[in-house]
Amino acid sequence: MFAIGEASRQSGVGIETIRYYEREGIVPKPERAPNNRRMYSAHDVGRLRFLKKCRDLGFPLADTKTLLSLSEGDGEDCRSVKELAELHIFNVREKINELKRLEAALNELTANCDSGNVSCPMLSKLRTD
Amino acid sequence: MFAIGEASRQSGVGIETIRYYEREGIVPKPERAPNNRRMYSAHDVGRLRFLKKCRDLGFPLADTKTLLSLSEGDGEDCRSVKELAELHIFNVREKINELKRLEAALNELTANCDSGNVSCPMLSKLRTD
DNA sequence: ATAACTTCTGTAGTCGCTACAGGATCAAGA
DNA sequence: TCTTGATCCTGTAGCGACTACAGAAGTTAT
Known part of the structure; x- marks a missing residue:
């Protein structure tokens, strides 16, 4: 499990942006450590990388959200x-x-x-x- | 002298946008009729048309403002x-x-x-x- | 007189972040 | 143990360039 800074480094998504995605419901709320800090699993980081790639391809954030749910849903x-x-x-x-x-x-x-x-x-x- | 709707029609700049330009100091505040409505001269309308053309060419609004003052200043x-x-x-x-x-x-x-x-x-x- | 149009001011929403402020917590060195 | 510096937290405001209201007041046409 990684703190938000490490998740940001590994995914290329900025820290503030990650928190923004969380607020907007683009990504699910991550676990919290006992000290209230966000903790990201490797899977969570993979999701951020996916989002980054979609955004880099110019997809609007709403489309990016759709692509993510298509990717994580059963039956692509x-x-x-x-x-x-x-x-x-x-x-x-x-x-x-x-x-x-x-x-x-x-x-x-x-x-x-x-x-x-x-x-x-x-x-x-x-x-x- | 034209009311804002007519100025908008003649210049192609939307009514709300004209008021926005005024708020932002892009264009000077126009005269007001006794009923408090904005009144635009032909020169004012020409300025709006100039702005419209700059924006249609993709210039940022700040550049557009600069171009306007270059156009209206003495010695181009x-x-x-x-x-x-x-x-x-x-x-x-x-x-x-x-x-x-x-x-x-x-x-x-x-x-x-x-x-x-x-x-x-x-x-x-x-x-x- | 009434309806429909236009204008007024002021505020909030759009998109996708980004940048604080002000505080809490943590890790590492002296 | 103390201190320094990095990291994290929440909440809010700013960017660019409009656009869209709400609610009120005035104007024009029938």
Whole structure:
């Protein structure tokens, strides 16, 4: 059994974040030592690692919670997992496209910024209707 | 002079957002009609449109505020504008790259999801150390 | 006169943490 | 044994940029 600091180190999830997950019901309340400190089993730490990986993949916390319960439930519902993941991939692709549009627009706006104009070409473009 | 609803319609900035900008000191406090309602001039509306464009380009609100004062100050500091914009473009590119990494990782994780496995391949990958 | 719309102020919620404050407890060295 | 420093506890507030109310007051249209 590990104290919260050790669980944090082993899982990569910050101490404050672990306590936050507990408050939000993402992870079950851990055992407490007689001195009231949280004690985590290897299984608990594994769960935190699982959460970390999901978050690093960009899944929203709510999805992460769902994935965790799918992972720990009996009979892994692979179809549900796939649906969740594909929706997420879709969202990621949309964000990429939006950012690419942004990048292009910004490039265009700043294109004439070096030509020693009197008034800033980017600002004047931002001011036009 | 326009009431806040009309200013919102003409600028594309939501009513609540306009009031928020005022609270935060992004825009100056507008005149008030005798009935205490905010009244916006065409110039005020133009400023809101400027803000909207900056936000649509993904500039943080703080940068947007800076751009606005650069735009309204005397002597447009084109160099400052350019620096701000290029830093922003850099950040956008970084985000794109991170999302692409995410997308690739997600694609790999879900690749084997259809082969009728007994246990979900994505979940088991998420569980391994 | 009545209904429906708009605006006002002030506050709280969103997401996922992160950073305190103020106190208790523990481990290790002198 | 004492002290120092690390770790832990609870509870609360802050981040960014809005968004969504509640409850009241004023305006416009029928």
